[in-house]
Amino acid sequence: MQKKEIVARFLEADLLVHPAVVAYISENGGSGIIEGIINSISSSVSVVTPKEVPGMLATRIDKLAVGASVLPEILAGGDDFSVPMANPEESFALFRNRYDVLSVMMRSRVNPIPIEALIKQNNWFADTDIGVIGIVVGGSTSSKGHRIVEIEDPTGTIKVLFNKNREGFDEAEKIIPDEVIGVRGKLARDMSGGSGMIFSNTLFRPEIPLTHALSPSKEPGMAVLISDMHVGSDTFLLDAWDEFALWLETKPDIKYLLIAGDVVDGIGVYPNQDKELHIKTIYEQYDAVGEMLSTLPSHLQIVLSPGNHDAVRAAEPQPVLPEKFRNQFPSNVTFVENPAVVNIQSVNILMYHGRSIDDLIKFIPGTSYDRPGEIMEEMLKRRHLGPIYGQRTPLLSTPRDHLVIRDVPDILHTGHVHITGIVSYRGVLGVNTGTWQGQTSFQKQMNINPTPAEAIVVDLFTMGYEKLCFLGDKTFL
Numbered sequence: 001m002q003k004k005e006i007v008a009r010f011l012e013a014d015l016l017v018h019p020a021v022v023a024y025i026s027e028n029g030g031s032g033i034i035e036g037i038i039n040s041i042s043s044s045v046s047v048v049t050p051k052e053v054p055g056m057l058a059t060r061i062d063k064l065a066v067g068a069s070v071l072p073e074i075l076a077g078g079d080d081f082s083v084p085m086a087n088p089e090e091s092f093a094l095f096r097n098r099y100d101v102l103s104v105m106m107r108s109r110v111n112p113i114p115i116e117a118l119i120k121q122n123n124w125f126a127d128t129d130i131g132v133i134g135i136v137v138g139g140s141t142s143s144k145g146h147r148i149v150e151i152e153d154p155t156g157t158i159k160v161l162f163n164k165n166r167e168g169f170d171e172a173e174k175i176i177p178d179e180v181i182g183v184r185g186k187l188a189r190d191m192s193g194g195s196g197m198i199f200s201n202t203l204f205r206p207e208i209p210l211t212h213a214l215s216p217s218k219e220p221g222m223a224v225l226i227s228d229m230h231v232g233s234d235t236f237l238l239d240a241w242d243e244f245a246l247w248l249e250t251k252p253d254i255k256y257l258l259i260a261g262d263v264v265d266g267i268g269v270y271p272n273q274d275k276e277l278h279i280k281t282i283y284e285q286y287d288a289v290g291e292m293l294s295t296l297p298s299h300l301q302i303v304l305s306p307g308n309h310d311a312v313r314a315a316e317p318q319p320v321l322p323e324k325f326r327n328q329f330p331s332n333v334t335f336v337e338n339p340a341v342v343n344i345q346s347v348n349i350l351m352y353h354g355r356s357i358d359d360l361i362k363f364i365p366g367t368s369y370d371r372p373g374e375i376m377e378e379m380l381k382r383r384h385l386g387p388i389y390g391q392r393t394p395l396l397s398t399p400r401d402h403l404v405i406r407d408v409p410d411i412l413h414t415g416h417v418h419i420t421g422i423v424s425y426r427g428v429l430g431v432n433t434g435t436w437q438g439q440t441s442f443q444k445q446m447n448i449n450p451t452p453a454e455a456i457v458v459d460l461f462t463m464g465y466e467k468l469c470f471l472g473d474k475t476f477l
């Protein structure tokens with residue numbers, strides 16, 4: 001049977017048809033299969049994809065002759081990469097590790113003196129220009145509007161005053177709990193034998209070096225970045241996803257699909273969630289994701305990290321998705337932790353779901369859910385994905401702080417807020433991907449307007465990018 005005839009018969013029945021389905025029917029018979037599909041299909045389906053055709057998923061029809069993509073290399077965040085501290089009472093080790101790694105990044109610029117020395121030898125250092133590096137343990141605003149921040153290094157704590165009339169005060173206002181900062185300023189003379197105070201002249205952050213430049217792949221190749229599919233939710237945009245899947249079939253240059261968490265809506269993530277679920281069990285939600293990914297071109301290398309709706313430990317770093325949920329997933333999926341660093345074609349991509357964005361927006365003045373790109377910039381400046389302890393982002397006690405951005409990535413890929421945002425900061429491309437879920441009742445209440453069904457395509461060879469939207473007229477399941 002001719003492919004044109006197959007497409008025409010489905011169109012008569014008001015159905016669009018996936019190219020892989022057309023190929024399958026043309027090779028395996030003809031009108032009998034078509035009539036069987038049309039008669040059995042649910043009235044909510046408008047595009048016939050391989051999952052509507054019994055037996056087709058197993059055969060993995062993929063006719064794109066493009067050869068296998070190079071496997072992604074996991075640089076950080078593979079199986080069992082992050083291990084909880086054996087003794088939870090040693091949780092300080094996490095912060096000590098954070099301090100050690102981030103202070104090295106500022107040492108040559110700040111030329112720090114141990115805080116203990118500044119306090120004990122106040123007479124010696126008073127009124128001179130000194131440097132310190134510390135982790136922020138407290139902060140307040142003085143009656144005159146100056147910012148006072150308490151910082152701690154392994155030897156002691158000291159207060160630092162940021163004068164509101166000095167240049168750069170806006171950056172001092174963005175100092176958040178538990179970040180590591182450097183300061184150069186004058187040590188105040190202390191006659192009372194107290195813990196002293198520094199009047200800051202300059203604030204330092206670990207930062208991305210100014211000399212850092214874009215580092216594209218030497219080979220041609222494209223990657224698509226998405227997140228927050230929320231399969232199982234009754235607001236999951238199935239039609240839009242099917243459009244995306246169809247489009248991928250036509251793009252053999254796209255070799256990688258990166259998914260930064262929340263592939264399912266999950267179970268019991270928020271009160272009364274079951275009333276908003278189309279798929280009620282977690283296993284069935286993951287099976288649905290696995291089947292959806294199975295219909296995508298098999299030459300794609302898919303990298304999947306979890307988010308706060310996934311069925312793994314909530315505390316970050318989150319482990320890889322357990323095998324018991326992977327039954328229906330194809331073999332071209334690489335499972336990584338959240339966060340993780342993967343190398344594809346020599347481009348390093350730091351994937352992080354982005355739960356900390358909630359906390360960063362709360363603490364950094366001027367930031368907003370509408371502009372997640374700016375939050376990624378704040379992460380990069382601090383070389384940390386989510387420093388604040390004890391807020392909405394649960395942090396696991398580990399000997400090594402896995403949320404420190406140790407090596408500068410080429411791409412930082414986050415999600416979580418369901419709003420697309422792209423930023424380019426000192427040679428790092430920051431991509432916060434949107435969602436495949438429509439606006440939920442909670443988001444309506446919170447006045448959050450998601451940007452659904454958008455995928456970001458990055459050309460690894462040029463590091464250029466394009467935002468594509470797959471939202472059609474018929475969107476909701």
Ligand SMILES: [Fe+2]
Binds near residue numbers: 228307309416417418
């Ligand atoms: Fe999400």
